Amino acid sequence: MNALSSTTPDLSHLRADFPILSETIRGKPFVFLDSAASAQKPAVVIDAMTHTMRHQYANVHRGLHWMSERTSDAYEGVRDKVAALLNAASREEIVFTGSSTGAINLVAYSYGALLRPDQAVLISEMEHHANIVPWQMLRDRRGIELRVAPVDERGELDLGAMEALLADGRVGLVSITHMSNVLGTVTPAARIAELAHAAGALLLLDGSQAAVHRPVDVKAIGADFYVFTGHKLYGPTGIGVLWARHALLEAMPPFMGGGDMIGSVSFERSTWAEVPHKFEAGTPPIVEVIGLGAAIDYVQAIGMGTIQAHEAGLTEHALARLGAVEGLRVIGEARTRGGVISFTVDGAHAHDIATLLDRNGIAVRAGTHCAEPLMRRFGITSTARASFGIYTTTQEIDVLADTLDRIRSFLV
Amino acid sequence: MSEAALQADASIYQQLVVERARRPLHAGTVEPADGAADGTNPLCGDTVHVTLRRDPGGRAVAVRHRTRGCAICAAAADLMAETVQGATRNEAEAVFGRFQRLLQDGETALDAETRRQLGLLNAFGELHGYRSRRKCAILPWSALLAAFKSGEDA
C-alpha cells in the first residue's frame, strides 16, 4: 500500500545506509519509531569515527605535530559545516557542547549572569525539562522571575498570552522550543523573535527536534541563540551545538574554566581565549565532533527540504492511520507539525502498549517524555509516542496501526 | 497475525492479569481504615492508594486499593489485596519476599513449596524477562507495607 502523495520523496533506499536496521527483534523485523529520543546512525558516521581513532587522532589545538594538526583541521572543519547548516554569519558563532542540555545550561549560566535580578526569563508549557530546569536553577541562584507561556488545546503556543507576558518589558530572554518533542508542534520562530525583540528580550530556540526535521536559518528567523544535539541528527552522543550571535558570545563570561579556553594564565589572573574557544574548556569531544560532521554531510546531501517533505508525508499518513484506531486520541493537533506523534488509547496504559508493541518488534517511547508540566496541561499522566526519521516507511506505520488495533482488542 | 499469536507473544499479560486489570475485585477504600499509604512511580506517574483494617491480633481483615496505573500494576494491586487478606505485617512481608524472588529469578528458579505458597501471584511468573516492568508489580507492595506501618505508628 502506498498512501503517500506523489510529492512525497521516496527515501527507502537510505535504509541500507543504517546497519542497525537489518537487526531483528525476537525474530521480527526491527520497526524503529523512536528517533525523537535518539536517531540511528548511518555507516558514514560510524566509519568517520572509527577512521579517526584508527588513523588520524591526537589532541586538538595543542600539538605541533602532524597528527595534532590534521585532527585540529578535521575538528575545526566541522564548525564550518554547522555554520552552513544553520546559516550562521560566521564559524566563530558555533560553540561545541556536550548536548542540547549542555548548551542551554551554558546560556543559563553565562548569559544568565548578565541578567539583572529584576528581569525575567519566559519559557512555554511545552518545554523539555532541559529547557525548564536550568532556568529554575538560574532563578534560585540569581532571583530572576520565571514566566511560562501557555499552550492551547491544539498544542500551539498562545501568542496573545505570550505578548501579554512580555508587555512589562522585564523579560530579558525568551527560551522556547522550535519543535515539541511530545506534540510535534513547530513553533512560529520568526514571529516569536519579533515579539521578543519588540519587548526588548532576546530569543533562544531549542532546536533539538526542529534541526532534525527541517531546514533552519537562524538569520532568517532572527534568533539570538539556537541549540541542537548531535545524537538526534543521526550523529553520535556526547556532542551538542550552541549557536549565538557573535556580539553576545563576546559579551558573555566563560561558563567553565580550564585548558583551551584561556589566553594566558598566571596565579593572579587569566585572560580568555577568543570566541568560540572561550566556551570550550578542556579537551573537547573530538571524535564526536568529527562524527557530527559526517552526519551533517549526510543529511545535507539528502537535503533538509527533502527530509522535511518526506516526514510531512509520513506524518499525514500516520495521522490518518492512527486516527482510525478505535479509542486512540492523538495529543496535539498543531497546524504546523513534524514527525512526532503522541497518543493515548482509552482503557490501555501507555506502558502496556509499549510493551506489547515491543513484543512485536516495534520500538516506541512511553511515559512523560521529559515534559511533566505538559502532561498535566493535557490532563494525562503519560503517552505513547511514535516518531519518524529519514529511514521510516509507510509500511512501518501500517504495522504500528495494525498492531495497535489488535492490542486494543486484547487489553480493553 | 491473530490475536492468539499476539497473546502468546505477550506472556506477561496472562488472562488473570488482564481480567483483574479490567475488572478488579478489591478496588476501593476500607472505611474506617487503620492503615493507609500511597505508592507513586515518578517515572510514569502511576499511583496506588492502599487502605486496610486489622483485628486485635494484627491480621488485615480488609485490604483495598485504588490504582491508577498500567495493567501490570493494577492487576498486581488486586491480586496482592486478595493474597494478604488475613495476614499480619510479618506474613505480608514474607509473601512480598517470595514475590520479589519470583520477579527476579522466574518460576523455574523456585522450589515447588514456594510456588505453591505464591498461589495466584504465579500469574506474574514471566515478568522476570521484562526488567523495565518489574517495578510496576512492586509498587502496590511498597504501598501495602507502608500502610501496615502507618497503622502501627498511629
Ligand SMILES: Cc1ncc(COP(=O)(O)O)c(C=O)c1O
Ligand atoms: C525538545 C528537546 N529539548 C532538549 C532535549 C535534550 O537533548 P539532550 O538530552 O541530547 O541534551 C531533547 C531530547 O531529549 C528534546 O527533545
